Amino acid sequence: MSSREQQPLRLAVVGHTNTGKTSLLRTLTRDSGFGVVEDSPGTTRHVEGAHLLVDGVVVVELYDTPGMEDGIALLDYFDQLTQPGERIDGPERIRRFLQSPESKKRFEQEARVLHKLLDCDAGLYVVDVRDPVLGKHKDELAILASCGHPILPILNFTHSPEQRLADWREALARLGLHAIVEFDTIAPALDGEAQLYDKLALLMDQHAGLLQALKNDIAQQRDIRRHDATRLIAELLIDVAAWHLPCEPDETALEQATLSLRRIVRNRENLCVHNLLKRYNFNIRDFSAQALPLDGERWGMDLFHPQALKDVGIHVTKGMAAGAMAGATLDVFTAGISLGAATLLGAAAGGLWQGADKLGKRLLGRLRGYQELSVDDPVLRLLAIRQLTLLSALEQRGHAAQSPIQLESGLNPDASAASNLAVADAWRQQALPDELQEARSQPQWSSFDANHTTGPRREQAIRSLAAKLAPSGA
Ligand SMILES: Nc1nc2c(ncn2[C@@H]2O[C@H](COP(=O)(O)OP(=O)(O)OP(=O)(O)O)[C@@H](O)[C@H]2O)c(=O)[nH]1
Numbered sequence: 001m002s003s004r005e006q007q008p009l010r011l012a013v014v015g016h017t018n019t020g021k022t023s024l025l026r027t028l029t030r031d032s033g034f035g036v037v038e039d040s041p042g043t044t045r046h047v048e049g050a051h052l053l054v055d056g057v058v059v060v061e062l063y064d065t066p067g068m069e070d071g072i073a074l075l076d077y078f079d080q081l082t083q084p085g086e087r088i089d090g091p092e093r094i095r096r097f098l099q100s101p102e103s104k105k106r107f108e109q110e111a112r113v114l115h116k117l118l119d120c121d122a123g124l125y126v127v128d129v130r131d132p133v134l135g136k137h138k139d140e141l142a143i144l145a146s147c148g149h150p151i152l153p154i155l156n157f158t159h160s161p162e163q164r165l166a167d168w169r170e171a172l173a174r175l176g177l178h179a180i181v182e183f184d185t186i187a188p189a190l191d192g193e194a195q196l197y198d199k200l201a202l203l204m205d206q207h208a209g210l211l212q213a214l215k216n217d218i219a220q221q222r223d224i225r226r227h228d229a230t231r232l233i234a235e236l237l238i239d240v241a242a243w244h245l246p247c248e249p250d251e252t253a254l255e256q257a258t259l260s261l262r263r264i265v266r267n268r269e270n271l272c273v274h275n276l277l278k279r280y281n282f283n284i285r286d287f288s289a290q291a292l293p294l295d296g297e298r299w300g301m302d303l304f305h306p307q308a309l310k311d312v313g314i315h316v317t318k319g320m321a322a323g324a325m326a327g328a329t330l331d332v333f334t335a336g337i338s339l340g341a342a343t344l345l346g347a348a349a350g351g352l353w354q355g356a357d358k359l360g361k362r363l364l365g366r367l368r369g370y371q372e373l374s375v376d377d378p379v380l381r382l383l384a385i386r387q388l389t390l391l392s393a394l395e396q397r398g399h400a401a402q403s404p405i406q407l408e409s410g411l412n413p414d415a416s417a418a419s420n421l422a423v424a425d426a427w428r429q430q431a432l433p434d435e436l437q438e439a440r441s442q443p444q445w446s447s448f449d450a451n452h453t454t455g456p457r458r459e460q461a462i463r464s465l466a467a468k469l470a471p472s473g474a
């Protein structure tokens, strides 16, 4: 990075109170713990800084500032600070204000903002586009612009039906602000940050190299996160597909085994949810009002509830709908196989699979006559679709979002959101991927298996399954 030697770019996030300044910082830093966000004016009282890093080096310093409240009164006060006929430029007027007594009293908040902006390279002016454009906004903008640094307006709340985008664009243009970015901090566009840094680079071409490096890093990190996430999902699916739970051939034992199979698979799904949230820097609080394990209605509906499968459009067979055994397949093996057949099976196993020893033992067990439970295909499909839906929601979620992740729309096959999930669609209808078919005959691939092993075949299966899980175009 050629800009390594450069000083970090210093940006002040400024604007009217309660417009989403702290929220913007949370989203840009991917830190939902930054500052305090509340739906009331005057939440941020002091300047607070955060860093953006590339390869461990600080490239941008971001400063959150208190909201401006009374731009009109402040501009009037500015006028009192100059003698009649006296001409001083913007930054000089700001400096004079910062030395005035009122900057420590009535306009204390505003003084903090202007002090920081003066000290920075540029300002990000956050606008709540639901607000009508009023005199107070124009006056505060005029004051901020007079600091002598580039100001980039960030239009927030653009998804709101009450947005007044056209009014704001016109008002900003009249103030000479033509480079503008639409950026919703709760649900930013996937390329939202790239657009923001591109616009900023237009305003400050001496920092273009640094901003380009930041943009590249953001794209790269996004790819790595997605790669890690699809791997987490692939591991979940292999674990569950490969698993075979031995059980005694009587009804009570079978029921007990089914219950324990369900419990273990549910816990495994929860582990995946936790890991995905963590990888995307979200918290379990972001996930759902419901506590894990998932056993409520809708998204949280139990994995083994036939309605949960129907909800995502997975075909449910009669067997699946049957209560006690729902979600599990019973393989019954009797001792009726001739010794010749057993030898043949053993030979085939030795030829086809590595680890024939373990498999041989399993076959022998089968020949003595026992039963095994495994997880049904529709449950695997549901697991894949649920995790992919969660992944898609995490990718679109800003770290300023406060309401729990909503997955319903993604789970409804008719909803438009589902069209973005072509990969999930495939999981509804098409044959299960080869990797899972293979896993079915490799019980030791499952981390639940007593003889669990992690060999190169398993690793290869996880990798190629993860690649199939990646959203198209990724
Ligand atoms: N729907 C939606 N809500 C948002 C968005 N950005 C911020 N909010 C909400 O707006 C309110 C104010 O957000 P803050 O980030 O605290 O605003 P602020 O500008 O830092 O406020 P002060 O520090 O008081 O000046 C909070 O309730 C946020 O959750 C957005 O893009 N969309």
Ligand SMILES: [Mg+2]
Binding pocket: 021, 022, 023, 035, 036, 037, 043, 044, 064, 065
């Ligand atoms: Mg704030």
